[in-house]
Amino acid sequence: MYSRGLGLGDFNVLDGEGNPFLFEQFNQCRAVLIVNVASQCSTAERNYLxxxxxxxxxxxxxxxxxxxxCNQFGGQEPGSWQEISSSAERRFGVTFPIMGKVEVNGLRSQPLFAWLKAASGVPGNIEWNFTKFLVVGGNHVTRYSHEVNPSQIEQDIISAPSAGYEGDL
Structure with a gap:
């Protein structure tokens, strides 16, 4: 279990090119939406768009x-990072960052996802591609099922308090 003191800014991951990606860069951001993606999932087009x-x-x-x-669900993300990112950009016009491939469940789960699950109050395994986590204020995490479309989260984004807090992100 993670301590209450941990926040999103305490995590660093590797981007698709193997470089450190620091979540502390979002210290002044109102909300951060983190999603496990799979380009060959039947809901990829809707979710990415x-x-x-x-x-x-x-x-x-x-x-x-x-x-x-993440390739843990039905093998629906088998490609390399280069293939995944170029496909997302070409097919869906994606401009947000796509990190390196991770596991979100099990012993090799990316620590960020272990924290997201615990901090959301729904610590169980992620069930499928396109599970979403909205992080507000660096440590308030809401988990959304893969069945929830990104557009359905918009009201929670709008109602998130303004950034500029002094707490840990």
Whole structure:
């Protein structure tokens, strides 16, 4: 179990090129939406297009979106990071960052996802592609099922308090 003191800003991951990606860069961001993605999932088009629409509707201080390719569900993300990111850009116009491929469940689960699950109050395994986590204020996490479309989260983004807090992100 994670201590109450941990926040999103305490996590660093690797981007698709193997470089450190620091979540502390979102210290002044109102909300961060983190999603496990799979380009060959039957809901990829809808999810990617709606995620990109959210990206375009809000500036970087209001909403950041970070995608994590995961091949744990039906083998629906088999490609390399280069294939995944270029496909998402070409097919769906994606402009938000796509990190390196991760596991979100099990012993090799990316620590960020273990924290997201615990911090959301729904610590169980992620069930499928496109599960979403909205992080507000760096440590308030809401988990959304893969069945929830990104556009359905918009009201929670709008109602998130303004950034500029002094707490840990």
């Amino acid at each position: 709606e995620l990109q629409a959210l990206r375009e509707a809000y500036d970087e201080e209001e909403l950041a979106i970070v995608a994590f390719p």
